[in-house]
Amino acid sequence: MKRDRTNLWRKAGMGLCLFLMLGAVGCDDDDDEDDVGVFNNDTLFEDITANSVFDGWDSDNDNGLNEDEFMTSFFDTWDTDDNGMLTDAELTAAEQDFGVIGADWDAWDMDANGTLEITEFQLGVEDTNLLTNWFTTWDVNGTDMIEDREFADGVFGLWDADGDGMLSEIEYTTFYDTYYGI
Numbered sequence: 001m002k003r004d005r006t007n008l009w010r011k012a013g014m015g016l017c018l019f020l021m022l023g024a025v026g027c028d029d030d031d032d033e034d035d036v037g038v039f040n041n042d043t044l045f046e047d048i049t050a051n052s053v054f055d056g057w058d059s060d061n062d063n064g065l066n067e068d069e070f071m072t073s074f075f076d077t078w079d080t081d082d083n084g085m086l087t088d089a090e091l092t093a094a095e096q097d098f099g100v101i102g103a104d105w106d107a108w109d110m111d112a113n114g115t116l117e118i119t120e121f122q123l124g125v126e127d128t129n130l131l132t133n134w135f136t137t138w139d140v141n142g143t144d145m146i147e148d149r150e151f152a153d154g155v156f157g158l159w160d161a162d163g164d165g166m167l168s169e170i171e172y173t174t175f176y177d178t179y180y181g182i
């Protein structure tokens with residue numbers, strides 16, 4: 001029934017388009033494109049839930065990330081080649097893709113070996129309050145943990161630079177495969 005009504009409206013819309021075109025006004029019917037090509041925070045939630053990456057970070061298995069687990073989740077996420085260290089290139093990519101502000105690579109790399117190990121990363125993010133700010137903002141239900149839904153909503157918000165709640169299929173898939181693909 002709902003579908004019938006939608007089709008009816010769509011037909012009515014096309015009729016209106018035709019009418020407007022006759023009046024020399026352009027009409028861009030991109031409804032079909034929107035239906036298949038736009039991804040939102042629900043998509044990320046479903047994907048993250050399905051691939052069990054979140055469960056891997058939740059090391060005490062209480063279905064939420066405490067601040068330590070949250071920190072580890074970002075270290076793992078940004079370590080895109082999974083070698084247990086963050087390089088300058090990995091951090092720069094993360095800064096861009098997640099809208100990170102205030103990370104000081106040189107200061108964080110305390111032994112100046114060109115990579116961030118997890119202890120250096122931990123001290124660095126504590127210094128900037130970067131993850132603490134996200135943690136506090138994302139914990140919408142006030143449990144002092146980030147549950148999977150809060151995580152998906154938060155990360156999607158970082159990816160969605162223009163804040164309209166949507167990413168194109170290409171944008172979404174690129175982000176997802178880079179950071180959460182298995």
Ligand SMILES: [Ca+2]
Nearest residue numbers: 058062064065
């Ligand atoms: Ca946990």
Ligand SMILES: [Ca+2]
Nearest residue numbers: 079083085086
């Ligand atoms: Ca790495």
Ligand SMILES: [Ca+2]
Nearest residue numbers: 113115116117
């Ligand atoms: Ca280092």
Ligand SMILES: [Ca+2]
Nearest residue numbers: 139143145147
């Ligand atoms: Ca929470």
